[in-house]
Amino acid sequence: MLLSLGVIGPYLMQTTNSSPPLSTEDCEKLYATLPMVTNSFIKGRNTHITIARLSSWVRSSQSGITCLLDFEKAYNNVSHEWLNWVMNTMGLE
Amino acid sequence: MESLHGCTAHLLVNYQFSLPIPIRSGVWQGDPLAPLLFNLTIQPLIDQLEAQGIKTQAHADDIALHLRTKQEAAKATISLKHYEASSGAKLNWEKSIQLPYQGEEDFSLPFKKNCCGERYLGVMLQSNGKTKFLPNTLENLYQNMVWWRRLWISLSGRMAIVSAYL
Numbered sequence: 001m002l003l004s005l006g007v008i009g010p011y012l013m014q015t016t017n018s019s020p021p022l023s024t025e026d027c028e029k030l031y032a033t034l035p036m037v038t039n040s041f042i043k044g045r046n047t048h049i050t051i052a053r054l055s056s057w058v059r060s061s062q063s064g065i066t067c068l069l070d071f072e073k074a075y076n077n078v079s080h081e082w083l084n085w086v087m088n089t090m091g092l093e
Numbered sequence: 094m095e096s097l098h099g100c101t102a103h104l105l106v107n108y109q110f111s112l113p114i115p116i117r118s119g120v121w122q123g124d125p126l127a128p129l130l131f132n133l134t135i136q137p138l139i140d141q142l143e144a145q146g147i148k149t150q151a152h153a154d155d156i157a158l159h160l161r162t163k164q165e166a167a168k169a170t171i172s173l174k175h176y177e178a179s180s181g182a183k184l185n186w187e188k189s190i191q192l193p194y195q196g197e198e199d200f201s202l203p204f205k206k207n208c209c210g211e212r213y214l215g216v217m218l219q220s221n222g223k224t225k226f227l228p229n230t231l232e233n234l235y236q237n238m239v240w241w242r243r244l245w246i247s248l249s250g251r252m253a254i255v256s257a258y259l
Contacts, residue, residue, distance in 0.1 A: 047152060047214040047215065050150050050151075050152045050157075050214060051213070051214055051216055051218070051224055053150055054150045054157050054159065054213075054218070054222075055218065055222045055223060055224055056222075057148050057159045057222070058159060058194065058221070058222025059221070059222040059223070061159070061161060061194075062194065063161060063194050063197060064159055064160055064161040064162075064194055064197065065159075065160045065166070065191050065192065065193045065194070065197060065200055065202065066157060066158070066159050066160075066191070066192040066194075066218070066220070066222075067157065067158040067159075067160060067169070067189065067190065067191050067192075067202065067204060068155070068156075068157050068189060068190045068191075068192070068211055068213055068218075069155075069156040069157070069158070069173070069184060069189045070184070070185040070188045070189045070190075071154045071156075071182055071183065071184055071185065072183040072184070072185045073183070074131065074153070074154035074182065075127060075128075075131055075154070077181050077182050077183050078130070078131065078134050078180060078181060078182065079180060079181030080118065082134060082179060082180040082181060083130060083133070083134055086133050086134055086136065086137060087133060090133065090136075092133075
């Protein structure tokens, strides 16, 4: 265990300290193929893309404010009327 | 709304179980449908923000906005308030973070200001848009591994611990 960590450690440091592995163009290509929805639990989407996109926006605009929102008990506070309405509007029953 | 069938709950009252109470709506705890339903409910918010030209990223309930002007900030605040009122979601206005780019003026947002950086989706996001490896990650992992090694558990138990941690 110790040995393997020793081998992987420097590599991890090296890769994660630099910019995320996907380039901005790759991200945009991926987004063009899929409709705009949240990045989670969908094939082809992961946190790398989310972070790469966000950080590319900030770095390219060199201004502005980034807001990270925090929802209180997000999964528990969804009203059923709202869910019904969204699903009906999207054509799901 | 009827994904639960035959689910009952018992309440523990004065150290005695009550009669079973049928639960007729909602989804099971840990149901794989839950995140997908949540994605559906958050979609209108993201659509609205994008339609107003606000750059939005969402990973389930971890939403990040990039606001460039004061007008965008005002629009985003209104959209969020509308979403809160219509969907029942509660935004933690005090715990939400704003990361201003260096020298950026105040947009009078009702969020907590943080100038150095904030943890987002497992990395440290700095105000200049660069990401940083979280400090002490490897040291903590190594200490945890030493501790787990001493635990007297099966291989599948170890796998569960490691996957839960990662």
